[in-house]
Amino acid sequence: MLVLVLPALLLFVLLAVPYYWINHSRAARLVANLPGPKPYPVIGNSLEFGSGSTVEILEGLKKLQKQHGYLYRMWLGSNLFAVVADAKYVEHFLSSNTNISKNMAYKFLEHWLGTGLLTSTGSKWKHRRRIITPTFHFKILEDFMDVFNSRSNILVQKLKKEADGREFDIYNYITLCALDIIYETAMGVQMNVQDNSNCEYISALQGLADIMVKRMFTPWLFSDFIFNMTKYGKEQRKYLKVLHDTTDEVIAKRKKELLEKANGSTSINTEENDFGQKKRLAFLDLLLQYTRDGANLTDKEIREEVDTFMFEGHDTTATAISFCLWSLATHPDCQEKVYQELYEIFGDSNRDTTVKDLQDMKYLDAVIKESQRIYPTVPFVFRELDEEVNIDDLHLAKGTNVMISPFLMNYNAEYFPEPEKFDPDRFSSENSQRRNPYAYVPFSAGPRNCIGQRFALMEMKSTISKIVRNYKITPGSKKIVLCAELVLRSVNGIHFLINENIFLWLLSHLYFKCILYNILRNSSCVFSVHVF
Helix, strand or coil, X not given: CHXXXXXXXXXXXXXXXXXXXXXXXXXXXXXXXXXXXXXXXXXXXXXXXXXXXXXXXXXXXXXXXXXXXXXXXXXXXXXXXXXXXXXXXXXXXXXXXXXXXXXXXXXXXXXXXXXXXXXXXXHHHHHHHHHHHHHHCHHHHHCCHHHHHHHHHHHXXXXXXXXXXXXXXXXXXXXXXXXXXXXXXXXXXXCCHHHCCCCHHHHHHHXXXXXXXXXHCXXXXXXXXXXXXXXXXHHHHHHHHHHHHHHHHHHHHHHHHHHHHHCCCCCCCCCECCCCXXXXXXXXXXXXXXXXXXXXXXXXXXXXXXXXXXXXXXXXXXXXXXXXXXXXXXXXXXXXHHHHHHHHHHXXXXXXXXXXXXXXXHHHHHHHHHHHHHCCCCCCEEEECCCCEEECCEEEXXXXXXXXXXXXXXXXCCCCCCCCCCCHHHHCHHHHHCCCHHHCCECECHHHCCCCHHHHHHHHHHHHHHHXXXXXXXXXXXXXXXXXXXXXXXXXXXXXXXXXXXXXXXXXXXXXXXXXXXXXXXXXXXXXXXXX
């Protein structure tokens, strides 16, 4: 008899406790006036996301927004979420200096990133932010231009085999280039992963990202005990070993090299290149320098920050570059304007890009911003409230989870008329001034904004401009299908056809059009030319 009663009692508790919490907790009462789907015991609103695939998660959020607006509530298991996609409320949460804690979703990242800058909170986060901020000083970032140039030059050469051929998925090319860049700028080592497309590190990154997002939207995987018994737990352990072993190996090697070269000096920036000039310091080098200068970071803490930079600095940037190229391919008029701007900067030269050149790419800057609006790299950001919030008619209890969704917010017609339309002019100085600054937050905002956003924009402009200077890109036959992993992706890849466009681009330039016109006007020959 007892054998039957205990399981029944356990089942009752599993059903009753979440049901009571959803219906009777103070947090639930405070959001009772908010629209949202009806929750069920134990699972909450998890059924809204189907099987929990990354495509269904994004589609589920879009469907709920259409049904309930830009501010609604939902439950994942017994966890209450306020989904926020209205700039008025987003401004409050992102600008807050008190509600800065990341929610439980980021706990799943701690197996990989520890409690580094992305996942930590409170005094630890403030301490790390203060240590790391100087490493992103503009003068330091300027020193990375040679890396952006050399790695994007390799990318352009790798793409030659695809020119004038069949359509191909460009995402892997961009990812390898971004990883090459981040290895050298973050760790100070040249891994040349563009020559090794079967990079184990990339496979581990992508596999881990997919598992983590599935876990965020699957309540029965919240428990570490249950998760570790599933196939996902086994796969995660395998991926983590690859990622941590790689970083640990590089840190140990770099630490030994730099300390040997320092020869007991107080500074490790003693390396010189062949011309007697001091070499730039990678992110890892700077952390090691700060540790010698009294920051007291352990090897584990250094690994946390390097892993965080490796993740945030390559995956997000590769995705943003790929979607921007897709936007240019599907809007040839914008691609033409970008090229014209680049021609005015570089002319016929194939020289490398300088910081001044990046500053002159005004139209490309607007194109990147509009692409990030339509395809936001980070589709949602999470917070857990450290204190109660009262904004007009919105009342949230301490401990409530807040999901800020740039993906939903960027399609709000109140801030972006005709939101489905690709229009870089939205980000002209005049149009941007009239918009609530929190209506568009591609790098978040406030005290927990992305510390590497300037680095990312420099890399994006450098890489995109190098491709457009060398190739005309047109969309392939496969349409993109968006999914929400840790970053926005297309499950179909991003397919292009590219042509080496030197002749076509020259024809499209006004000066050469005038020459062509004069030749045709004075020639008795009749022929046709394809102009971009």
